[in-house]
Amino acid sequence: MAHRGVRGESEAPLRRSLAAALTVGLLTAPTGAGIASAATRSGSPCTVSVPYTAGRDGYDTFRIPAVVRTAAGTVLAFAEGRHDGAGDTGDIDVVLRRSADGGCTWGPLTVVAAGHGNTRGNPAPVVDPRSGRVVLLTCFNGGGVTEARIMRGEAAPGLGRRVFVQTSADDGRHFSVPREITGAVKRPGWRWYATGPGHAIALRHGPHAGRLVVPADHSAAPPAGSADTGREARYYGGHALYSDDGGRDWRLGFVDDSYDGRLNVNESGVAELPDGRLYFTARDQNGTASPGGHRLDAYSADGGRTLSRPYAVQPGLDEVPVVQGGVLQPSGRRAPLLFSGPSGHRARRGMALWGSGDAGRTFTRLLTLSSLPAAYSDLVPLGGGRTGILYETGERGPCTRIEFHRVTLPRPQG
Template identity: 65%
Template structure:
């Protein structure tokens, strides 16, 4: 078991009743009653819900975690059948924990690839009903990401978007329902939901709205070689639903495609004032940094400014990451990701006391290899981090780490 390595920095930098009820329900979903065994969780530091090579899968990747209204933690992942690669036969799987992430129940398949690729889980709890809403991405197992990027896949083979719901606390899910027509522009090629938890808004005129951060790619401009060298043609966007996931719309679209900031895999958090903070992987653009961020004041429909580099996260390599706004008026915005600029290694946590303007590293979990991650607040005293890690290889396990909030926000 690795230890927490704390860091210090030298630079201390009249709504209708229905809406009010939705906001209250959303807050309750964030902070449910204490786990069934408080004594067990008091001494629990970490657990390993997924170990590659077990359960019929070669590799588990792409973690996402959320907490249900009943207080159950759901740890989603991709179960990759034939290897660690991003294409081929891939299922979306889930495990449930009723004790704050100390132990996990059996693996369940949420969306079976059946030889095709299903992944990029983006779960969120509908604050009005308590239902679990899950968006995922799909493509045929016969095509690779590079082929999709070059426009060589048919619409049926290419990336599509699906939604599923659960009414029984994550024990079972509805069949995947295709929502591609409402969520993907016809000229977009690559596409990914999240990955990582999505957001249910609790404040303001859009309280109850579900917002899913996502990304896409487009073809190169006329006259440029169509080689699948996607770095210059990535953009982030948002999806939102005002009816609990039944219908969806595309919100903002980052369509600069200028090669300077290439916003890719995205994550979001609702700030205390009700605005949305978006943070994205910067995918090999010319801007001097690997993380970019933006703000929305209208529930993800538009951005207040374009994505720009977040310089206080320059330690993070090119990788997916997670953000989470802790509960409380003065609680920080939290960020997780590896902390070696040139390698997926040394998972760490940063905190922002100025709503994402700047971040300060507060702890490093270990020096082991580490990559994708997702954050969840398990209760008032604990933050959970679900992340890929290993000693010899980066994707040996998906581990869950319980972190005291007073370590993050002393």
């Protein structure tokens, strides 16, 4: 079993330099309640839009945002459309809205993967650079089976967690029927399984350029005869799956399987750093080594097949509670690695954006988008130095709506 430790203190001069470089000239969205318009005043560039609002389009709640920008420049905002309520179990579809103007306005809602009484979710989209097709991975389980029951091994055959892939060849207007790939990417002893949620990536550098990499997590059964039978949560682990042929065939990459309860790798994101390494960030599901819900991270130098070091606590993001987060490496040699998530420490509120100028070793908070309740998020490059943030928020709680904010980062000096 590999030892997974906590890293040392960050370098204060580097953090101060990064903060000074990145907090000048930020275009921030309004921070008050009731943000609903697609644009600011006439003639001004839009900053905030709302693609999903609870209670509309036949759904009780929308959750679990994921976003990509296609080769044609269309922004695709995926979510889970939950018919029965805000809970994670029940009749849940994967839905999509498209924007042709960078997230200012949105087309009609379409259903990409219908639950038909079961649960479809955890969207993890990526654009294949070779074909331009949109590739979408999602998960399935029976609509009456909770995560806790699945982790206890109580799901009937076929109703546990399964993995599917779909593609779109027309800029997200239509998607193929979900095709199951569970046998290629899920080990027989695993119980829970979740892709992302949030965008996956296509590698741009090195010998694996073009590879599609999807971050994921899983749970394993406690060992036979173990006293941990009722403590399945400590058996969470992370892994990656990848495709070298545009999403047709899939393989398992690295697998984090220490299951020691110190660090419980859960919902994950990935970014490709300028030097070609992959940076994985993960939610820690109440591991004993990171009280307060600190983030975990790891690196891969071989396209996600193995980890350069095991997951460790990322102390620079200790304001983030136990929740999924977004990660993005914008293009450009000096562009910072970005992370999005709530900043309320133990409370899901105050969606914020952090930046790292040292490949994820340290992070500095750049801005806070709002003081409202907030939860899951995803990030997308919009071009021209702009970044899009798709996230859950609302006055009465984070499941009220999913907003899209356009943020402009300053151009590097020198």
